[in-house]
Every structure is written in structure tokens, then in C-alpha cells.
Amino acid sequence: MEKIRFDKSGSFEGLVKLHQNQVLNTCFRFVNNSDDAEDLAQDVFMEVFNSIDSFRGEAKLSSWIYRIAVNKSLDFIRKKKRKKRFAFVLSLAGFGDEEKELQIHAPANPHTDLEQMERTQILNKAIDSLPENQKVAITLSKYEGFSNKEIAEIMGTSISAVDSLIHRAKNNLQKKLYKYFENHL
Amino acid sequence: MSRKEKIEKEVQKTLEGFSHSVRLKGNSFFYTRLKNRIDNSSRQKRKTIGWEFAWGVLKPILLLLIIVLNIFSATLFIKNQSSDYSNRELLLDSFVKELALDSNQYNPNLLINE
Numbered sequence: 666m667e668k669i670r671f672d673k674s675g676s677f678e679g680l681v682k683l684h685q686n687q688v689l690n691t692c693f694r695f696v697n698n699s700d701d702a703e704d705l706a707q708d709v710f711m712e713v714f715n716s717i718d719s720f721r722g723e724a725k726l727s728s729w730i731y732r733i734a735v736n737k738s739l740d741f742i743r744k745k746k747r748k749k750r751f752a753f754v755l756s757l758a759g760f761g762d763e764e765k766e767l768q769i770h771a772p773a774n775p776h777t778d779l780e781q782m783e784r785t786q787i788l789n790k791a792i793d794s795l796p797e798n799q800k801v802a803i804t805l806s807k808y809e810g811f812s813n814k815e816i817a818e819i820m821g822t823s824i825s826a827v828d829s830l831i832h833r834a835k836n837n838l839q840k841k842l843y844k845y846f847e848n849h850l
Numbered sequence: 851m852s853r854k855e856k857i858e859k860e861v862q863k864t865l866e867g868f869s870h871s872v873r874l875k876g877n878s879f880f881y882t883r884l885k886n887r888i889d890n891s892s893r894q895k896r897k898t899i900g901w902e903f904a905w906g907v908l909k910p911i912l913l914l915l916i917i918v919l920n921i922f923s924a925t926l927f928i929k930n931q932s933s934d935y936s937n938r939e940l941l942l943d944s945f946v947k948e949l950a951l952d953s954n955q956y957n958p959n960l961l962i963n964e
Contacts, residue, residue, distance in 0.1 A: 678881055685876045693874050703877060710884050711891070781870055788867040807868040842861040850857060 681710050684727060687809065688734045694808045695738035695800075696745075697789055705741055709734045728818035731811075735801055735819060791841045799834035806831050 688709050693702035805811045813827045
């Protein structure tokens with residue numbers, strides 16, 4: 666059994682530097698906001714630091730780290746949705762302030778970038794509407810380029826289950842996008 | 851191009867967005883920020899542990915103190931009660947003697963008002 670030990674000040678820095686970008690991007694794919702993604706990435710490494718002793722070495726260390734990242738991101742989304750629902754109820758009752766919409770930075774090349782950005786937004790919305798496990802599988806596979814084996818380790822499931830999840834996610838995405846463009850073209 | 855083909859083309863173009871996605875670059879102060887947070891949290895933890903330790907020591911001492919105080923006040927109460935009782939006994943005895951309640955004779959003092 667591979668037991669990971671690190672001197673909690675020395676090689677931890679190396680570990681963070683090695684995985685920080687991928688963790689940051691994994692979180693970003695779920696939350697679609699760079700500031701939130703950075704805060705989440707910090708939380709992920711805090712948890713890694715605090716619970717490294719509980720890591721039993723059954724999976725690769727990187728898979729364990731990305732599993733924490735995925736779980737934290739999903740928790741964040743759930744909390745945000747709950748907050749939104751609560752704010753909506755409050756606004757119906759006449760209390761509460763309006764929530765700010767996601768700020769989108771102005772593109773460098775207005776024409777092509779705007780179109781691309783719009784497409785990305787449509788795609789992200791479609792991904793968001795997928796069931797949670799399909800969303801995780803397709804995001805890790807298509808955005809982050811993880812292999813199905815790695816995704817299986819991260820999600821704690823079998824490779825065949827991941828294959829099926831990705832296949833279903835692709836089909837669902839195609840259906841959702843088709844429906845969207847049917848109404849908007 | 852038929853409408854269906856147009857829609858399929860749009861869907862395809864949108865799905866290609868996976869490969870056009872922008873990647874974030876990590877902040878150069880990421881680790882410094884993280885280290886600060888870790889230091890702060892371990893300092894906080896140490897403080898909490900200190901309190902926990904103090905509370906762990908203080909708790910039995912306080913408990914013992916409360917028990918001792920309880921025993922002390924209980925003995926004091928019982929002592930007072932028994933001395934009260936003996937006082938009452940003495941008082942009764944003196945009344946009995948004073949009023950000669952234990953004799954068969956008339957007590958002239960009691961007949962004054964009659």
C-alpha cells in the first residue's frame with residue numbers, strides 16, 4: 666500500500682504546485698466563476714493538508730485530491746442553489762435583495778469571441794441541467810481530459826459505469842441542445 | 851440546407867466548445883495564501899486545544915469544589931438544626947420547670963388573672 670507522507674511544510678508546497686492548476690480548473694468547470702474556483706481550490710488543499718493522515722493509499726493521491734475538488738464544487742453548487750431558492754422565496758415575500766447575476770468579462774475579439782462565449786454559456790447551461798453524476802463524468806472527461814479509469818477512481822465507481830455515464834451525458838446534451846436550437850433558430 | 855441540418859450543425863459547433871474552453875492559470879500567490887490560511891487555522895486549533903486542555907483540568911476541579919461546598923453546607927445545616935433542636939429542648943425544659951408543668955400542684959402564677 667502506497668502511503669503518502671509529506672513533511673507538512675516542505676513537500677506539501679510541491680504537491681500544491683503540481684496539482685493547483687488542475688484543481689483550480691476542475692472547480693472552475695463546475696462553478697463557472699474564477700474567484701469562487703480559487704476559493705474552492707484553497708479549501709481543497711486545506712482539506713488535503715488536514716486529512717492527509719486519513720488517506721489510505723487505495724487510490725492515487727491525485728485521484729483523491731480531485732475527488733475532494735469535485736465534492737467541494739458540488740457542495741458549493743448545492744449551497745448556491747439553496748441560497749437562490751431562499752432569496753427567491755424572500756423576494757416573493759417582499760424581503761431580500763436581488764442577487765447579482767454572473768459577471769462576464771468583455772471578450773478581446775468582439776465578434777468571434779462573443780459567439781464562442783455564447784456557445785460556451787449554452788453548453789454550460791446544458792451541462793448544468795444534466796443529472797449530477799453525468800455532469801461530473803462529462804466535465805472531467807471533456808473539459809479536464811481525464812481518462813475513464815481516472816474518472817472511475819475520482820468518482821469511486823467502475824470504468825464501465827463511467828463509460829455509460831459519459832455516453833448518456835453525450836446523448837442528453839445532444840437532445841437538450843437540439844431542443845434549444847429548435848426554439849432559437 | 852434544411853432546418854434540421856442547420857440545427858445539427860449548431861449543436862455540433864456548440865459541442866466543440868469543449869475543446870475551445872479557456873483554462874484558468876493559477877495565481878502566483880496561491881501557495882502563499884494557502885500557507886497563511888493553514889498557519890491561521892493551526893494557530894486557531896492550538897488556541898482551541900489550549901482551552902480544551904484548560905477546561906479538561908478545570909472541569910474536575912470545579913466539580914470537586916461544588917461537591918465539597920455541598921458537603922460543607924449540608925453538615926453546617928445539620929449541625930445548626932441539631933443545635934436548634936437542643937436549644938428548643940432546653941427552652942421547653944425551662945418552661946416546664948418555670949410553670950411547674952411536671953408537678954400535680956397548682957401553680958399560683960397561673961391563677962393570677964383568674
